[in-house]
Amino acid sequence: MKVEDIMKEEVIVMQENEQVGHARNLMLKHGLSRILVVDSEGKPIGIITEKDLSRKLRGNGPEWKRRPIDKILIGRVMSENLITTNPNEDVKNIVELMLKNEISSIPVVDNEGLAGIVTKTDLLNFYNTKYQDRWKVSDLMSKDVITVNENHSIAHVIDVMEENGISKVVVIRDNEPVGIITPENISFAHVEDPEIGVSMEKIYFIRNSNGKDKKNFRMISMLTAGDIMKKDLIIIKQNEDATKAADIMLNENINGLSVVENNEIVGIITKTDLIRGIQ
Secondary structure, three states, rough: OOOHHHEEEEOEEEOOOHHHHHHHHHHHHHHHOOOEEEEOOOEEEEEHHHHHHHHHHOOOOOOHHHOHHHOEEEHOEOOOOOEEEEOOHHHHHHHEEEEEEEEOOEEEOOOOOOEEEEEEEEEOOOHHOOOOOOEEHHHHHOOOOOOOOHHHHHHHHHHHHHHHHOOOOOEEEEEEEEEEEEEHHHHOEEEEEEEEOOEEEOOOEOOOOOOOOOOOEEEEOOOOHHHHHHHEOOOEEEOHHHHHHHHHHHOOOEOOOOOOOEEEEEEEEHHHHHHHOOO
16 A cells, blocks of 8 residues: 555644744644644755653753743744655555654655645554454553652643653552553643743742842642553453454544553553554
């Protein structure tokens, strides 16, 4: 099957001179995890994802610490050097490209310019229709599950994601899974203080009792993993057909499922795990 058979032709785009706040609003409005950035001629030149937003909303870099997101140009934070494909490429080659480069979408370009985009969700639909009874959940799931406690700070959650190169963590309470956190939970929980331009859900400043020495501030985390996690955790058993996992992800619009046996988490299966089964 060719890319043109599974790609989306309608693509939400924005210009590199528009603001990060606009990208966030577009993601919320259209239920997207990425926005393609184009130049004045409509040629794709970059992309911004939920992961980009969650990293930047930590306040890394002086610009992010002093400016709200509606004042920062998308061109300053987007990922460049796009990998593109053409409508006639084989779908299996797209899977290899995504896995090799650890990306979730590839713009499709023809002689006339931007023709569409293919995402992991598109590949998941392809898997769901073509790979019935091929794999069990246990065949494709990741067994090394990274977890955090519900009382861990958001900063700790982000550190765990970055240190382990993952896009989701399971939240536990008394060793039982109670929720899951993705970059969407972090990015879209963001609230800006209009005066100081930092993320108020992460950082709160308390002045020393004398109110004079500005250096004697201390920072405390206002929200925890339990505050922002998706609580209605959807689970699956490891002996289920993997297409059932794909079907749940598509219907629930989620990127992964916890694999649970006897109330204990034994693995996690994601879109990435499933598309590895496309052979």
